[in-house]
Amino acid sequence: MTPCYSWFELLYYWAGLKFYDLVAGTRMLHLSRYCSAQESVELFPTLARKGHGKSLKATVIYYDGQMNDSRLNVGLACTAALVGAAVLNHAEAISLHRDELTDQITGARIRNNLTGKEFDVYAKVVVNAAGPFCDEVRKMADKDAHDIICPSSGVHIILPDYYSPEGLGLIVPKTKDGRVVFMLPWLGRTVAGTTDSNTTLTMLPEPHEEEIQFILDAISDYLNVKVRRSDVLSAWSGIRPLATDPSAHDTASISRDHVVSTDVNGLVTITGGKWTTYRSMAEDAVEAAIKVGKLSPSNGCVTAHLKIVGGDQWDPASFTQIAQQYFRMKKSHSGKVIPGTMDTAIAKHLAHAYGIMAEKVASIAQNEHLGKRLAHGYSFLEAEVAYCARNEYCETAVDFIARRSRLAFLDTDAAGRALPRVIEILATEHGWDKARKKAEMANAKAFLETFKSSKNAQFDDGKHSSSKSIFSLLKT
Numbered sequence: 001m002t003p004c005y006s007w008f009e010l011l012y013y014w015a016g017l018k019f020y021d022l023v024a025g026t027r028m029l030h031l032s033r034y035c036s037a038q039e040s041v042e043l044f045p046t047l048a049r050k051g052h053g054k055s056l057k058a059t060v061i062y063y064d065g066q067m068n069d070s071r072l073n074v075g076l077a078c079t080a081a082l083v084g085a086a087v088l089n090h091a092e093a094i095s096l097h098r099d100e101l102t103d104q105i106t107g108a109r110i111r112n113n114l115t116g117k118e119f120d121v122y123a124k125v126v127v128n129a130a131g132p133f134c135d136e137v138r139k140m141a142d143k144d145a146h147d148i149i150c151p152s153s154g155v156h157i158i159l160p161d162y163y164s165p166e167g168l169g170l171i172v173p174k175t176k177d178g179r180v181v182f183m184l185p186w187l188g189r190t191v192a193g194t195t196d197s198n199t200t201l202t203m204l205p206e207p208h209e210e211e212i213q214f215i216l217d218a219i220s221d222y223l224n225v226k227v228r229r230s231d232v233l234s235a236w237s238g239i240r241p242l243a244t245d246p247s248a249h250d251t252a253s254i255s256r257d258h259v260v261s262t263d264v265n266g267l268v269t270i271t272g273g274k275w276t277t278y279r280s281m282a283e284d285a286v287e288a289a290i291k292v293g294k295l296s297p298s299n300g301c302v303t304a305h306l307k308i309v310g311g312d313q314w315d316p317a318s319f320t321q322i323a324q325q326y327f328r329m330k331k332s333h334s335g336k337v338i339p340g341t342m343d344t345a346i347a348k349h350l351a352h353a354y355g356i357m358a359e360k361v362a363s364i365a366q367n368e369h370l371g372k373r374l375a376h377g378y379s380f381l382e383a384e385v386a387y388c389a390r391n392e393y394c395e396t397a398v399d400f401i402a403r404r405s406r407l408a409f410l411d412t413d414a415a416g417r418a419l420p421r422v423i424e425i426l427a428t429e430h431g432w433d434k435a436r437k438k439a440e441m442a443n444a445k446a447f448l449e450t451f452k453s454s455k456n457a458q459f460d461d462g463k464h465s466s467s468k469s470i471f472s473l474l475k476t
Contacts, residue, residue, distance in 0.1 A: 243272030310355025328371025
């Protein structure tokens with residue numbers, strides 16, 4: 001929903017979104033539409049009728065897709081493994097190998113960051129898909145290679161679900177300072193963002209308090225509820241790899257599209273882009289690799305119609321089978337096994353997160369007595385930790401709370417409370433000793449401290465006072 005506080009805005013956005021419908025063609029989800037002020041506040045009760053001294057004239061509603069990026073990411077890795085790829089988690093390229101005669105890149109020295117062991121891999125073509133860190137890999141191939149990445153920081157915050165109605169979000173294409181701001185329902189909570197500013201590269205980017213406050217201030221202009229810093233359940237920063245094409249004449253131009261480069265000793269680099277174009281990015285990278293390596297594939301690209309693991313034969317009603325056929329067997333602190341229902345919220349969560357593989361998770365919850373929720377108010381189950389450890393390369397506590405589920409991103413405090421049980425289950429699955437469990441707790445707490453929720457943020461503006469962190473409680 002795009003709110004319009006002048007008739008010119010309404011005409012401008014309505015016309016633009018109708019053109020958006022036209023461009024979408026047969027892939028359009030639904031037609032965008034005009035919505036009166038009265039209907040708008042009925043659909044979006046927290047929408048302000050007045051903004052910047054002007055009355056709400058109307059809104060324009062358009063439709064877009066949404067996904068759980070952690071589940072899609074791991075689903076892609078597992079699908080690749082099923083069709084023959086060798087997938088390695090927590091691996092780092094520390095140097096590249098080259099042919100002494102041609103100087104072409106022929107492989108890499110890899111370090112297993114969990115064990116510290118190093119080994120060599122070789123290939124006809126090496127593809128550099130290191131995101132914002134791709135320049136580091138390019139300089140392994142050629143120390144004089146020019147940077148093509150201009151890293152940009154994007155901050156998002158998570159708010160309670162009552163900030164936005166189910167299935168309907170708010171987007172303001174131009175705020176009072178010219179930036180875009182949105183507020184969308186996401187995984188049972190509300191995500192709001194975003195900022196866009198230059199940043200330095202780091203493995204653990206952190207949001208700044210002024211960025212969080214900017215988002216809160218921006219959305220408060222369009223809501224009739226008090227927007228409070230204490231409502232922020234989680235806040236995080238990510239790095240966008242905005243790229244310049246090294247072969248372009250105008251190297252100053254920065255693109256949000258992806259760039260494929262083969263300019264450094266036969267190393268194929270794919271960078272830039274976004275989630276919505278990831279498959280075409282991969283196709284372009286493979287086409288470049290075929291050309292560089294003079295390969296002769298037996299067929300063309302097949303990924304346009306390849307189902308991601310769990311997606312085959314899935315349908316929106318598949319959650320009903322989970323709810324009807326399985327129980328959540330929960331083990332109490334005394335060791336007693338207590339049966340519980342597989343309620344609709346949990347069944348839907350499992351079906352949406354795991355597709356047809358949800359039955360395997362539900363079976364673990366029932367047969368191995370791992371049916372408890374990991375955190376109050378969330379549908380994540382103990383069984384998911386065991387399933388991910390066995391089937392999805394989940395090797396650390398952070399892997400689960402951030403990269404197999406999105407619990408850390410949804411609620412930092414809840415993720416902190418879930419940590420002891422997550423580590424306990426992973427220790428059982430992987431045979432960890434006390435030292436490893438202690439190290440996992442320390443690493444996970446350090447990771448969660450980069451999420452500036454209302455529980456662990458440090459306030460400097462004199463208007464707020466910080467509350468005791470959950471992590472200080474975990475130490476006692």
